[in-house]
Amino acid sequence: MNAKKLKAKMQNLGADLIGIGDLSDTPPFTRQNLPTGIAVAKKYPEEVIRGIWNLPTALYRDWYVKLNTELDSLVTTCAEMLRKEGFTAIAQTREYVGTGEDSDNTLMPHKTVATHAGIGWIGKSALLITEKYGSMVRLSSVLTNAPLEWDKPTEYSKCGNCMICAQNCPGGAILGEAWDTGKALEEYFNAVLCRKTAQERSLKGFGGSDTICGKCIEVCPYTRKTWKKENR
Numbered sequence: 001m002n003a004k005k006l007k008a009k010m011q012n013l014g015a016d017l018i019g020i021g022d023l024s025d026t027p028p029f030t031r032q033n034l035p036t037g038i039a040v041a042k043k044y045p046e047e048v049i050r051g052i053w054n055l056p057t058a059l060y061r062d063w064y065v066k067l068n069t070e071l072d073s074l075v076t077t078c079a080e081m082l083r084k085e086g087f088t089a090i091a092q093t094r095e096y097v098g099t100g101e102d103s104d105n106t107l108m109p110h111k112t113v114a115t116h117a118g119i120g121w122i123g124k125s126a127l128l129i130t131e132k133y134g135s136m137v138r139l140s141s142v143l144t145n146a147p148l149e150w151d152k153p154t155e156y157s158k159c160g161n162c163m164i165c166a167q168n169c170p171g172g173a174i175l176g177e178a179w180d181t182g183k184a185l186e187e188y189f190n191a192v193l194c195r196k197t198a199q200e201r202s203l204k205g206f207g208g209s210d211t212i213c214g215k216c217i218e219v220c221p222y223t224r225k226t227w228k229k230e231n232r
Helices: 003-012 046-050 058-084 110-116 164-168 191-206 215-219 221-230
Strands: 017-022 036-043 089-091 137-144
Touching: 003 017, 003 058, 017 110, 036 058, 036 110, 046 058, 046 215, 046 221, 058 089, 058 137, 058 191, 110 137, 164 215, 215 221
Parallel strands: none
Antiparallel strands: 017 036, 036 137, 089 137
């Protein structure tokens, strides 16, 4: 199966974005000695993200769960297709990588696969930002040894001097430093503070015990540019 055919199949199954990246510059143990990563993204509906301008909502929480579930199904199907072709493939589902609630990093983060696959860059908010949908996406990924053509990686931030997410972060977790591939998370983002604030805002917004906030998604200029495009 070639890359073009695989992408078309995944898009037909519901993937909004898909990219294929060379992971050979990452530690082998983080990728199970597999050289290629496939990043898959699904987007939130515009109205869901517009609705969290003040506080996270139950609708946002429901879509968060829905998209994660759909992504688990997509990457599982993708891995199964590759295994049927005789290749090794690991679907990085929530069951495989965990929820991320108790740790800031998984062995091979979806966002690392996504930047290597060229579907976006890491914003100052530590979220993946895409040209097409801004930061209103959820991610998953597949690790494989299938000989697929790689997309051009993204190595630098396109956020420039923009500080909108940092200025609007309710917890002050965004430090305002631009991402690049050589920068550690702690240099531009306080994940512990983000999680604490998200728990507080989830409780206040819809009475949930979740750790979701989304304010940085809603205010991101790349996200809002997407709304303008979709409303034309």
